[in-house]
Amino acid sequence: MNVAVLGGGNGSYAAAADITLRGGSVRFWRRDAEALKPARDAGGIYLKDFEGRRLVAIDAITDDIAAAVADADLIVAPTPAFAQVDLANALAPNLSDGQVLFLPPGTFGSYLMMKALRDTGCKADIAIGETGTLPWLCRKHGPHEVAITTRATRLPTGVFPARLHDHAIARIAGAFPGSIEPIEDALSAALMNAGPIIHPPLILMNAGPIEHFDHWDIHNEGTQPSIRRVTTALDGERMAVREALGYAAPHFPLADHYSADGDEWMYGNLAHDKLTDSGDWREDLDLRTHRYMREDIALGLAFLASVARWAGIDCRVAAGLLAVASAVAEEDFAATGRTLETLGLAELTRAEMAALLQEGL
Numbered sequence: 001m002n003v004a005v006l007g008g009g010n011g012s013y014a015a016a017a018d019i020t021l022r023g024g025s026v027r028f029w030r031r032d033a034e035a036l037k038p039a040r041d042a043g044g045i046y047l048k049d050f051e052g053r054r055l056v057a058i059d060a061i062t063d064d065i066a067a068a069v070a071d072a073d074l075i076v077a078p079t080p081a082f083a084q085v086d087l088a089n090a091l092a093p094n095l096s097d098g099q100v101l102f103l104p105p106g107t108f109g110s111y112l113m114m115k116a117l118r119d120t121g122c123k124a125d126i127a128i129g130e131t132g133t134l135p136w137l138c139r140k141h142g143p144h145e146v147a148i149t150t151r152a153t154r155l156p157t158g159v160f161p162a163r164l165h166d167h168a169i170a171r172i173a174g175a176f177p178g179s180i181e182p183i184e185d186a187l188s189a190a191l192m193n194a195g196p197i198i199h200p201p202l203i204l205m206n207a208g209p210i211e212h213f214d215h216w217d218i219h220n221e222g223t224q225p226s227i228r229r230v231t232t233a234l235d236g237e238r239m240a241v242r243e244a245l246g247y248a249a250p251h252f253p254l255a256d257h258y259s260a261d262g263d264e265w266m267y268g269n270l271a272h273d274k275l276t277d278s279g280d281w282r283e284d285l286d287l288r289t290h291r292y293m294r295e296d297i298a299l300g301l302a303f304l305a306s307v308a309r310w311a312g313i314d315c316r317v318a319a320g321l322l323a324v325a326s327a328v329a330e331e332d333f334a335a336t337g338r339t340l341e342t343l344g345l346a347e348l349t350r351a352e353m354a355a356l357l358q359e360g361l
Contacts, residue, residue, distance in 0.1 A: 001025065001174050004072040006065070006087065008035055011078030011104070013146040014138040017047040017056040019076065019175050027060040029068035031090075036063055039144035046145035053145075066094045074100050074171045078134055080291055081107040081299045081338070088116035095124040100171040102157075106130025107300045107338060108190040110160035111345075111356075118361050127168035131157040132192030132252060133266050135176060139280035149278045153268040156181045156252060158189030161360025185357040188247045191307065194266065196300030197238055197254050199292040200321045201230040203285060207328065210285045217282040228258070230317065237315040238304060244311045245350075288329050297325045302337030310340050 008030035016028040044057040110128035137149040159168040173180040202218040235254040256265035308315035340346040
């Protein structure tokens with residue numbers, strides 16, 4: 001299968017290497033030609049995982065997006081959600097009928113990107129899938145080296161529009177064999193997004209040590225029982241919204257991520273322990289600019305809170321965390337973030353939303 005991998009972050013480098021190892025013919029694109037040069041000169045990406053460190057040769061490494069996506073069966077874009085519209089604008093002239101775009105995770109980016117494509121005049125009949133987490137716990141260790149701590153074993157995945165579900169799921173599963181679990185639609189997938197549940201309590205309730213110490217591991221020192229209780233309550237609200245909208249279990253409760261019996265969650269057993277043992281998440285976090293704030297709260301948590309309002313579900317923990325984050329960042333995320341209101345969807349009835357999710361734009 002011909003797979004285009006787009007982006008320059010941790011997930012994109014992991015995707016290019018890992019999909020190559022799984023037998024895909026990968027064309028790896030990022031916009032910054034200078035930053036791409038080390039991988040291009042080496043002919044690939046150095047991958048570190050449980051098998052050791054080795055160079056994974058990539059079939060094509062390019063800063064030409066048209067060359068990357070031409071005739072691609074699948075386009076994988078593990079980019080931050082705040083980059084999705086710019087990416088859609090770059091993709092618009094280069095897409096063709098039948099192609100599948102995969103956003104891991106998406107934060108309802110499947111709808112947003114499709115709208116951006118249509119607004120630019122792109123008429124290609126494509127499908128966009130999204131899932132609940134990045135398929136890897138990973139970090140870049142250099143300009144062309146990535147470490148994968150663990151791989152996702154279960155990826156609940158929905159498709160926009162759902163009428164192209166079977167076609168899209170077959171393509172995505174070809175690159176992620178054995179891990180894709182089809183779910184109802186793109187909104188169901190957006191409500192599986194783990195980042196807006198894990199990270200808001202961790203950064204807001206650890207704000208003092210984050211700003212005091214040079215580096216603070218929110219997943220290790222910062223994951224204390226009181227914070228876990230808030231996370232559990234927030235996740236309960238997410239699952240209540242899913243149930244209110246008629247989405248079926250399993251809802252992938254986040255408690256399974258921390259459990260020794262965590263085979264039921266997306267990264268399998270002892271994923272949290274593997275994450276903390278790696279040491280890769282001992283970061284310098286700027287609470288105004290870090291992606292946990294700009295993506296997981298301003299986009300993801302704001303979206304969850306807005307869907308709760310639309311569905312008539314009381315999500316006071318989500319609303320409270322969003323208000324605190326807005327104060328910390330000095331920006332009203334309920335007004336500026338990714339919400340059904342800012343997407344122009346808040347006035348839809350449930351029947352109209354269902355039709356949109358099924359048929360697309």
